[in-house]
Amino acid sequence: MSGFGRPRRFGVCAASVAAVAMASAMSACSLLPGGSSDDSSAPRNVSTYDEAQDAKAKAPAAAVQDARSGGTLHVLSSATPHTFDPTRVYHLDTLAIMRMVTRGLTQTKYVKGKPVLVPDLATDLGRPNADFTRWEFTLRDGVKYEDGSPVKAADVAYAIKRQLAQDELSGGPTYGLDYYLGGDSYKGPYKSGDDFEGVDTPDEKTVVVKMRKPFPSMRYYTSLPTFTPIPKAKDTRDDYGNHPLATGPYKFGSYDPGKKLVLVKNPEWDPKTDPNRHQYVDQMVFDFGLDTNEVQRRVIADKAEDQTALTYADILASNYDEIRGTDARRRLVTGPSPCSNYMWMDTRKIPLEVRRAVARAWPLTSENRAGGEIPGLTWRPATTIMPSATPGWQDFDVIGNKGEGDGDPAAAKKLLTDAGQLGFELSFYYSSDDELEAKIAAVRKKALTRAGFTVKTMAAPSSLARDLSDDSIRPANLRQGSWCMDWASGDSVLPAILDGKKADLPGAPVPSFLDVSAVNDEIDRISDLPAQKALTAWGQLDKTIMEKYLPAVPLGEGGTTVLHGSRVGNVIIDSVGGMPDFSQVYVR
Known part of the structure; x- marks a missing residue:
């Protein structure tokens, strides 16, 4: 995935924390340098740990201690997203936002600060054959879109086909071109129609993805928004990113491209189908294209509305020096990032x-x-x-x-x-x-x-x-x-x-x-x-x-550095996504 902001197709950085699926237990792996509150340079140190998976993670997610419902979270960003089409989003910030709006087949949950791959729309982490050339996923019961209609396997299949429409929907992940059976010749549903040998839906709950070569990492790939279901009849093509159909706890309330996005609660999201996300704040207001230093100065000052704000741009050296030893330093959350x-x-x-x-x-x-x-x-x-x-x-x-x-x-x-x-x-x-x-x-x-x-x-x-x-x-x-x-x-x-x-x-x-x-x-x-x-x-x-x-x-x-106001609670850095996990945040 790409970074953001000031070099993000790149901008923040370090290395992701989801592990490669190994050919047997599908566990394993080394990863990210841990977060630190000091400034000591750690140029080449690499820490390791075992990546956990929990195919039986239960929903709903346990409540966050002392969390409150209600209020508005203000997110102040110097970056300017260019799309919210789930097939195309591939920058850290848009991925983090879309994980609140859309749901993949799997997702990452944090347990005692460690990432754990758990099911999302699927009932488990997928069932591969012996050589990882066939993956089968079963959808949960009771999952609906924001309009109340049920999510079907055909909608996931359509999203998978949409991934291959590179001429129309460029910029997203391209693993399907490399791995899907027929992915090297199928050009997406707009040019090649619905007949794609790489995906089958034997019934309304089952999705089967076929590969032309082994893909043991598939269960990690399915955590990206590009796997969110999209009903063919609701695909507005170029306009879909202006209001993607929500399956997550929030939906688009309003969107002014390049300037502001307002997410509001999705009443059709059922926490009993989701082992990770919460729906604490009433709405999230994202302001884009702001000056980095000005935003950080506002959040440091912690006045009025900015007490319920956060910003995720790298904290500037001058502002970091100023907050040392102050209350604002306790409002700076630091951690690893998945980018170089x-x-x-x-x-x-x-x-x-x-x-x-x-x-x-x-x-x-x-x-x-x-x-x-x-x-x-x-x-x-x-x-x-x-x-x-x-x-x-x-x-x-x-x-x-x-x-x-x-x-x-x-x-x-x-x-x-x-x-x-x-x-x-x-x-x-x-x-x-x-x-x-x-x-x-x-x-x-x-x-x-x-x-x-x-x-x-x-x-x-x-x-x-x-x-x-x-x-x-x-x-x-x-x-x-x-x-x-x-x-x-x-x-x-x-x-x-x-x-x-x-x-x-x-x-x-x-x-x-x-x-x-x-x-x-x-x-x-x-x-x-x-x-x-x-x-x-x-x-x-x-x-x-x-x-x-x-x-x-x-x-x-x-x-990754996230600076937040005094009334923002439970700010957790998603070390896989290099961003705050918005699904865990509440406003006091």
Whole structure:
């Protein structure tokens, strides 16, 4: 999944906490650096634990201690979502919001601070065959849409077919292209009709998904909103994201795209069908496109309506310094995040030797200072594409900067000169109405110019930032982004963002546009391996890609910080989603 905000198709970061499903017990795994309240830098430490699963988790969820019902939660965001279509949402913030509105087949619940995969719309975690090429799910009784109509298996099947309509619904997860039987040829219901061999519905409660190769991680994939049921008759295509049909505890009350979303209680949601979510607040009001510093200053001040507000952008260093030792510091919740950040280089336009020069010149220290990052809390160095918490991750440093520092402009200029590319033009977009983005853009332009590049910065409003990032034909040859593991395995990283067979798809799912048969073939080979054997192979492929092709400059891993008002209770960070779990929050 993608990040958000100031680099989110990337913006926050670190590594997801759902574990890869192993070929037998489907448990296992290593994961995220734990949250911390101090600022000490922890550059490469990886903690491990066993990922739990509870296929028999009971509904309703146990009440949150001291929780109250009623009131309005105000969510203040500097990010600007570009869609709420459940097939297309794939940024941390929109995923977190949609988990309140829509329901997948499975979901993550936190038990004593640890993530546990539990059923959602399904009665269990899915029933695979011996080689994980067939998965069967049974829907719960009593689940309804916001209009009172019942959820049917055919609606889940239609949602699965919709995932493959890449020409019309770009930007969402693309695992179906890789795994579903027929997923490499079926073009979605709009172009290919309803006849898709990858999914069957033997009755109104049963969904059977068939694969053309083993997919042991399927039960994690089904936790994403892209599996929320959508009745074919209610699919309004381009307009569906303006009011997706709710199955969760909240539904759209009103939506002003790019500016404000109001969620209100969904009276048709039955807590007896949901082992995790709650419905404490009367409504949630999301304001988008706000200034990061202004929002944080408001929540720190804790006045009037802002006492019932929270914001999830990385806390700025200046504001963090100010709240040390104050009551506001106790209102800052910190934890891990599932993302790594990158500057992707368009390999169609930038030759390899020039890419090496870009990497040598990159001003990591200065851009982090300009962006208000806090080492050890909101930022940690990275030298790889796979997050360091990925099982099978290998520690290597192809660029030779240890993931930090301000680059070596003299060495970069020599590389350009030797390649006959002195003055090579680099171009990138930045959000002109975001003060921090403008500062970072200026730092980058200065450093790259010193290294012998010609640099073209292109200003655009933040409301267009995600669309520009997702557009493969825009003139920029540098694209900032992040990738957040959907589950803890290399098969939710490298195939998703570096399989060249998807390089020309709408939505730029391969942001470097790297399309090399040796890489594509190796991705296919590793995908066919047993899960345990694949772990090491993904790490080796990561190293090979960086050594031979260098499609990106790793910008760092990070953490999640949520600052909230004094009347907001039970703020829990979803370490799988890198966001607050809105389903657990209440207002005093």
